[in-house]
Amino acid sequence: MSTIHILFGTESGNAEMVADDIAAALQGRGFETEIAELSEDVAADLADMELAVFVTSTYGEGDLPESAAPFYETLLAERPDLSGLSFGAFGLGDSVYETFNNGIDTLRGALSGLGARQIGETAKHDAASGDLASNLASSWAATLLDLVPA
């Protein structure tokens, strides 16, 4: 069974927490997981991954978190062939902003443009809803599990 890579971009830690919750849900169903923060090194390794879950918040004017910028810029510059990659997408944002959850959509667009295939629906947590991101992470991961090849 392939390892599921859980790759997060965060400014204040919420996306990392969600990455942990998703890993726990996947491990509970027998999958192996590896968690890493989005970085230049992760971008270089992406073409060798088969299954990944991207978790990122949105900052600034609808941007990815600052720490995820080198990942994104490397993708755009190197343009790796991601046709072997299937991915799930989980965004964190706040609907008080016009650019609600823009970050995960930016990432999805880049990944799809390089040939990666999205599985499942994009989850979008809204901090203004008052719902715990952990709850959405666990229920979303359960729906993703049905789509992941065993």
Ligand SMILES: Cc1cc2nc3c(=O)[nH]c(=O)nc-3n(C[C@H](O)[C@H](O)[C@H](O)COP(=O)(O)O)c2cc1C
């Ligand atoms: C300064 C600032 C700017 C933000 N900008 C946006 C935004 O443009 N769009 C959005 O959907 N959420 C925005 N948010 C909300 C965060 O994405 C949300 O709080 C998220 O849970 C933070 O997750 P993190 O701790 O993983 O970074 C912003 C939050 C802050 C503090």
